[in-house]
Amino acid sequence: MKPMGPIPPEYAGQRGMLTIAGRTAPDWLAQRDGPVFVYDPAIVAARVARFRAAFPAIDLHYAIKANPFPPLLAAMAELVDGFDVASAGELAKVERLGRPVSFAGPGKRDAELSAALTAGVTINLESEGEATRALAIAERLGVRPRLAVRVNPDVELRGSGMKMGGRPSPFGIDAVRVPALVRHLVAAGADWRGFHIYAGSQALDPQAIIDTQAATIALAARLAEEAGQAPPLVNLGGGFGVPYFAGDTALDIERVGAALETAVAARPAILRDSRFAIELGRWLVAEAGVYLARVVDRKESGGETFLILDGGLNHQLAASGNFGTVVRRNYPLALAHAMGGEATETVSVVGPLCTPLDRLGDRIALPRGDVGDVVAIFLAGAYGATASPCAFLGHAPAAELLPRDHSD
Amino acid sequence: MKPMGPIPPEYAGQRGMLTIAGRTAPDWLAQRDGPVFVYDPAIVAARVARFRAAFPAIDLHYAIKANPFPPLLAAMAELVDGFDVASAGELAKVERLGRPVSFAGPGKRDAELSAALTAGVTINLESEGEATRALAIAERLGVRPRLAVRVNPDVELRGSGMKMGGRPSPFGIDAVRVPALVRHLVAAGADWRGFHIYAGSQALDPQAIIDTQAATIALAARLAEEAGQAPPLVNLGGGFGVPYFAGDTALDIERVGAALETAVAARPAILRDSRFAIELGRWLVAEAGVYLARVVDRKESGGETFLILDGGLNHQLAASGNFGTVVRRNYPLALAHAMGGEATETVSVVGPLCTPLDRLGDRIALPRGDVGDVVAIFLAGAYGATASPCAFLGHAPAAELLPRDHSD
16 A cells, blocks of 8 residues: 545545535536536635735735636636746736736747737846847837846755756856846846746745745845846745645745745845745645546456546646656545545556556555546646646546636 | 767768758748647658568557547558557547557546447457446447457566556456456357457567567467457557667567567467457657757856757657656757757757756757757657647647658
8 A cells, every 4th residue: 555645634624525615526527528627716715815924025926837727817816916927828818817927937939028028027037048039029019128037046945846946957047147137138228127036846844945035035135236226026936835745744834924024024225125026836726626537447457456537647647646756656536425434445546548657546545436436636726737638548638617706 | 968869760861951751840840830740651651561571460550549640640541450549539530541440448438438339449348347338338329349358468578668467457357357258248249359468568679579479379379268269359469669768779570570470370279260460659650750849049057058949848748758757868859950960069958848847858969059940859759749738838739740742
């Protein structure tokens, strides 16, 4: 038997049939032919409220790459101070939602820069070459470009799932070259918006985030001093993780918030009028989403029992362990009809794809499951539907569902 | 510096500008806005011809999961003896192409079984439960079901990239239970089509395949004897690999073919009237496909040089090392304008996605590459476009292109 990650607290206390946003799992599935992702906006709103309480003086941006489902973005527009996008395609999804937008990501094509400049969004520049192209395109369009500089920091986020600082990187401009670029942007007449500094993601150690945020503020101040320019905004990045696997514990964001309040209160003089933002994706939405699929077959082989679902890595690649993890570990999952039920057998839960990669639960302890039962895979709200190869093996995509208000 | 896999022989000898199916790489890219996959049907046809010469008495099936691009399937219909599909969605793509079809894969839904039975395709049964459902649905439809039994063999394919036999498995029915199931199917009036035995994939060691095929024939004979039924067809599976990485060498299929001819000539009496088939996906199409993308940015960071492309793991996940490989290694890639050119620098080639996972070439030696240059990633004909998360981060999908005939 192998362990699973912890079921999120919003669902872990349920007994009997799983309900999501007030409706049962089979009720959600009855709306569509095949597996579904259900996102509970109340959980997202609660996450935002918790952030607001912990970080009263910090702006909150949503990085839509985590989940760009349009109804979720519409709900999020009421809750956050800005959207961060990573392509012109993402920009198109938020530009009519009335919130400030910033655009980060390496390899922005000229057409993407043009769309962003036309829309008046802030471009987080990833290289000097991109700066040159953005200035030229703005000139051609006759607009004053809103440009921030993404910094490749000389610090990394310890213990983060993905390190994005402290090493050679496609992301951002090495800190040592940033002051000269800022001076160049200001001299060229750009509306310089400040810094974007992102040191890693999926961190669960609060002290690591606290240290990184303190180092990031110090770095921003040093770069601003060297550039002779006070940044209107310092985007501190995010990096708040969620517990996916056995042994993971939820991040203590209140501790991070208290430390950041202290650090901001003691910030160097050049940052006196700067705003600070934290950009979050996964932490806001991962636990709000549940992937639901049905058991199509139950079979025995070599003394093991397999439950075979009607959806798998084609819908939720990350849960199969094939997206950014070296060692495959089990996401939390449950039989929807037996929440809180006693485990009576060890089974492997697999998807319908004709490949051994399509394994969603490897030798996990569950109550009895049979053909027709619903399996819920938690933590499906971030990097799920859009981060999966939905056309693989010719199965239909999963539907995504979000209740319009809390009463439906 | 890290090594790359070998450029396929069909392209490795080129000098100067890369041509694919008679047209230059920039010419292919000029047809679309953004990256493209180009598939050369002449390379596929040459692969089939090589198979035919090496395996004159063996049927050849194409497993369309490797690449289900409709124009490729239309070309393939002229070349192979049958198609293998893994979902009703794949079935819909081939059912009007006039070739025999078989359908394998765990978790076939009732609607999929119904579609397959209506179309008269052979269903490779993966469990006793599936057999029961298929018989019931056939009865309801008033058709005589064409049913084969997929066997979970008690042998595995040594050295295969993915083992699919010799262990508890979601695929097939454990050999020990197969004779009883065959007797049951025949007694129920089904048109029993034989066995499907697939022990692994992506094997490059000819002796391992030879041993597996010999064991598979022996197993089929033993199961047929125990069932008291001669199988009309024995699908030996495939497992022929292609060289992706440094140190890989191409499979000697002529050696495999000679050994199989001997094994088939000496087959047990109960298989005297059986046909034998080999089912191939990757080996037929991987090297026929090239993924082409443009350099959008060239940047330096921490002493390393990065070339940033306008497409990455959103189009070609496998080349990023995030699909079924534990250790990330470099696929072969080249600057299209400098085929055969001397490497003058070490660069990392990355996609445009705002994630460190999007790395296509890690510290590889290349000739000089600049913004606007075309990068070719080879071995993109199998498990490329459809096995990648094309919606991730909101970029457009890559176009797929196949010349209609060899003159265009």
